[in-house]
Amino acid sequence: MALVVAAAVLAAAAIQTGLLRGSHLxxxxxxxxxxxxxxxxxxxxxxxPIPLAYRRRMVTDTAPLFAAALLLEPWLAALVSLLAVSSAETICGLRTQFYRKQVAFNTSQAMLGVIAASAVFSWTAGQSLNQSDARVMLSVGCSALAMLAVSDLLVFSVVWAQLGLRFSKMLPDFVRGRSDIPYDIALYGAGFVAALIGAAHPWLLILLVVPLPTLYRAMSNQRALHEQTRDAVIALADTVDDRDPYTFGHCKRVAEFSERICNQMGLAPDVISEVVLAARVHDVGKIGIRDAVLLKPGRLTDEEFAHIKEHPDIGARLTARFPDFAKGTRYIRHHHEKWDGTGYPSGLKAKEIPLGARIIAVADTYDAMTSTRVYRAGLGDEVTRLEMARVAGQQLDPEVVRAWFVAQGWTWPAAGEQAPDDRVAA
Structure with missing residues (x-):
């Protein structure tokens, strides 16, 4: 909350300063x-926003915000961003659930980014796009970096404050998670082009508005096709779960647990999206496992267990055909690997195992332990807590297990606490 207030005060001060100076009034x-x-x-x-990947949309206001920073006086650019973003955020809030803090933060974030970009451009290029020398191009690039840096710094600060993770750990994860940089470059480039058009012929900016509904509709239709395909694969995974009454809803729960772990670890939204979607269908490969083996109530023979171990590869091959699942295919293939290298199908160990697969493994293990199976009742939270701590560093990534403990509000077992001799389900 303090960060939101500080951002709002700084943005308001920038507007006030510009108005008192009377710049070009x-x-x-x-x-x-x-x-x-x-x-x-x-x-x-x-x-x-334009629909992108699973549960992700791209907000395109970066382009006109950057154009405003280049075309308008800093105070006017800040005022325009205040009115536009606060109005849009309020309408979005009324559509779903209204969060005043979120509206205040998003508005302040946009204003501070615009003020930073506009100030840099004004200082370095004199607030003029009517030149074609290298100095203007360099100034535009520096302005874009300033706007991006302010925006990312505010987001990082809020997430860091909320999660309470070590700075040295969270910063590399945050940087690696910024895989949407190509989108940012495209949006800043579009903003620069819009500013050039506006500087030469102001009314031509209207031409940028006309094709937007058609473009939005076309991209929404394309995304709808992707969503239908995604939903079909998810339905297939649910069908696999439904074959066994003891695993009903398993994939859905594992996806929910995986998302909580990802959030606790402070992963970037696009990474969370990949992991959650992979978790949602991580057992879809069991569609290729015979019922006689999958539903067998007793102990499996070596041959039957070898057949069961085929399901991660089957699932990975199946999901690799679909763009929405392609990035998460490696998580599906390796979610049965173990930290000590004794898992399958590849015998990977420690950080050779993709992070998403390690997260799904923890979520999968928790659900397997707490769910009732044909051969035993579900374990209680206390037994599960002790057992998961015991296998951390053997079967499971200890860092991911600790993140799950924090998300659950559990304490790490003290020395001397022993888990009952219950075997963790595969």
């Missing part, structure tokens, strides 16, 4: 045209 028709059109583009970009 009163503003003329060109500035008003720029401000009105950019306000509309910013609000539209925030209200109508």
């Amino acid at each position: 009163p503003i003329g028709g060109v500035e008003l045209t720029h401000a009105a059109l950019l306000l509309s583009l910013i609000a539209a970009g925030r209200l109508f």
Whole structure:
């Protein structure tokens, strides 16, 4: 909350300073045209995000926000971003659930980013795009970096404060998780082009608005096809779970547990999306396992167990055909690997195992231990806590197990606490 207040105060101070200085006041028709059109583009970009991957959408207001930073006086750019983002965020909040803190933070984040970019551009290029020398191009690049840095710094600070993780651990994970940088580059480039168009012919900015509904609809239709395919694969995984009454809802629960672990570890949204989607269908390969083996109530023979161990590879081959699942295929293939290298199918150990697979393994183990099976009743939380701590560093990644303990509100067992001799389900 303190960060939100600080951001809002700084943004308001920037506007106040600009107004008191009277920079280029009163503003003329060109500035008003720029401000009105950019306000509309910013609000539209925030209200109508473009669907991307599973449960992810790309907000495109970065482009008009950056254009505002290049075209308008810093105080006017901040004011436009305030009106556009706060209005759009409020409307979005009314659609779902209204969070005042979220509206305040997102608005302040946009304003501070715009102010930073506008200030850098004003200092280095004199607030003019009517030049074509290298200095202007360098200034535009520095302005984009300033806006991106402010935005990322605010997000990182909030996540770091909420999760309470070590700075040295979270920073590399945050940087690695910024796989959407290509999108950022494209949006900043589009903002620069829009600013060039606006500087030469202000009313031509309207041409940027006209194709947006068609583009949005086309991309939404394409995403709908992906979602239908994704839902079909998820339905297939649920069918596998439904074959055995003792595993009903297993994949869904593992996905929920995996998401909690990812959030606790402070992973980036796109990484969380990959892990959760892979967890949701991690056992889909069991569609290729014979019922006589999959549903056998007694002990499996060596031949039958070898057949069961085929399901991660089957699932990986099946999901690799679909773009939405492609990045998570390695998590599906390796979710039965063990930290000490005794797992299957590849015998990977420690950090040779993909992080997503290690997360799914912890979630899978917890659900297997606490669920009732044909050969035993589900274990209670206390027994599960002790047993998961015991196998951490053997079967499971100890760091991921500790993240799950924190998410569960569990304490790590003290020396001398012993788990009952219950075998962890495969």
